[in-house]
Amino acid sequence: MKKILIIQTASLGDVILATPLIEKLHHFFPKAKIDFLVKNGSETLLRNHPYLRHLLVWDKSEKKYKNLLELLRFVREEKYDLVVNTQRFASTGILTALSGASYTTGFRKNPFSLFFTRRIEHKISADENGPHEIERNQKLVEPFTDSRLFKPRLYPSKHDDAKVSQYKTRQYITLSPGSLWFTKAFPEEKWTDFVRRIDSDLMVYFLGSEKEKTIIERIIKNSGHANSLNLAGKLTLLESAALMRNAKMNYTNDSAPMHLASAMNAPVAAVFCSTVPAFGFGPLSDISFIIETDEVLKCRPCGLHGKKSCPEKHFRCANRIDVKKLLSCLKN
Known part of the structure; x- marks a missing residue:
């Protein structure tokens, strides 16, 4: 070859x-x-x-x-x-x-x-x-080749590391609340409740594209968490990956940021709403948590990919997730 x-x-x-x-x-x-x-x-x-x-x-x-x-x-x-x-x-x-x-x-x-x-x-x-x-x-x-499994890997440059070094002077987590699909996204009010309960001394960096900027601003405002910074649209993908690498925890939906964390072998807590990890797209970091509802729902999963709205109109797969599950990931 x-x-x-x-x-x-x-x-x-x-x-x-x-x-x-x-x-x-x-x-x-x-x-x-x-x-x-x-x-x-x-x-x-x-x-x-x-x-x-x-x-x-x-x-x-x-x-x-x-x-x-x-x-x-x-x-x-x-x-x-x-x-x-x-x-x-x-x-x-x-x-x-x-x-x-x-x-x-x-x-x-x-x-x-x-x-x-x-x-x-x-x-x-x-x-x-x-x-x-x-x-x-x-x-x-x-x-x-053979049957051994190799894991995902990305390579941020020295420039990428230098760009985000200014954010690494204290302990922090990252939070990526966005998703292309409604039923894959943990609800805004749930993220807000979670951030509100986080230790006020812990820095929270919000990641995402320019499209997520507004929703993140609302989460920060309504949570009242002073040590929060909206970096949506300000970092490239590799810069975001470089920031994730040294985070205490990276919170994501079942979306691209989860895979970014996996590629850096960074700790990740991934929230699964309408989809399930069994599809084969879950986190691969050595330290990873899967957060999903404990309620058995006949409608879940409602499809391989996300949907624009909940087919059953109740969105229990997301609304029934206790934010205490997210908080417990910080204690491990």
């Missing part, structure tokens, strides 16, 4: 959960040139990665398929020995099938997997003994 391409153009969390493939393939083929294809917006995660040669970016915002065609031309010219497709969508399936690579591997659910060299099942269920996504991904390369 001299030239390898890994494909993951889905969400930020999916990209992070594909990084063990970089670690594993570099371990077994240390001289191989490894490239990684992401969608626009995710490239900052892998910037300056020590094991990557090229970071390919598929711009889906404008002229999506014209840009995909240009990527295909580049991929064919590279003549990869191996293309690893971690997605189950037709667009990347076409790219893989037509890549001209000596060996292609992906999941059977991809509509074009029939044309891959190797295809395997991608099994997701609510069974607690089900595999994690990093296990499913690494099964794709198991025939020419």
Whole structure:
């Protein structure tokens, strides 16, 4: 294996959960040139990665398929020995099938997997003994590596560390209250209640995109926690990861920040509302806590991904979570 391409153009969390493939393939083929294809917006995660040669970016915002065609031309010219497709969508399936690579591997659910060299099942269920996504991904390369599991890893630069060093002069936690989906987000009033109960001397750094700025301002104001700082929209992804690394605890939803913490092996407490960890997307840090309701709900999980609103109109999977569970994570 001299030239390898890994494909993951889905969400930020999916990209992070594909990084063990970089670690594993570099371990077994240390001289191989490894490239990684992401969608626009995710490239900052892998910037300056020590094991990557090229970071390919598929711009889906404008002229999506014209840009995909240009990527295909580049991929064919590279003549990869191996293309690893971690997605189950037709667009990347076409790219893989037509890549001209000596060996292609992906999941059977991809509509074009029939044309891959190797295809395997991608099994997701609510069974607690089900595999994690990093296990499913690494099964794709198991025939020419081994069955050992490598964990996600990101590489903040010295500049990233320097940017957040000013926030590390005292003990702190981070809190990332946002999510793309309503049913994956712990309610604002619950976060507010939690922050209100935190020791007033403990610094709380709120993380998120510019979109979360307003909700965070409300949480800070209504909680009355003076030692709180809204960093939403002010830090890059890798700067946020660098800040998470030294936190006493990182509080997240079932969302990208949880995976950021895992990639830094930073302590994390992840709140699961409508989704369940058994799907295989839970935290992977050595110190990690899963927070969910104790109530048995027939409607939970209501789907693999989050929804824009609670189908049952009560949102008990979130509202019935006692904030004392979040506080207990600080005592361990």
